[in-house]
Amino acid sequence: MKVGDVYTCEDCGAEFAVTKACDCEDCQPKCCDKPLKLKGREPAAPQGGCCSG
Ligand SMILES: [Zn+2]
Ligand SMILES: [Zn+2]
Known part of the structure; x- marks a missing residue:
């Protein structure tokens, strides 16, 4: 598991983002x-962002 990975439960639709x-x-x-x-x-x-582009 890495920071930023997003897991989803196919059963209930819950989503989990790895923060650590x-x-x-x-x-x-x-x-x-x-x-x-x-x-x-x-x-x-x-x-x-305001300064990009
Ligand atoms: Zn672990
Ligand atoms: Zn679930």
Whole structure:
């Protein structure tokens, strides 16, 4: 698990964002007694900005 990873539960639709990484080799977060599915990654910082472009 890395910071920014977003997991989703296919059962109830809950979403979990990793805010602190762990050192586990094979960490598997669960919800509803089932392993969460890795949905994607959240951007570390908001896109765009007043000074970009
Ligand atoms: Zn769930
Ligand atoms: Zn872990």
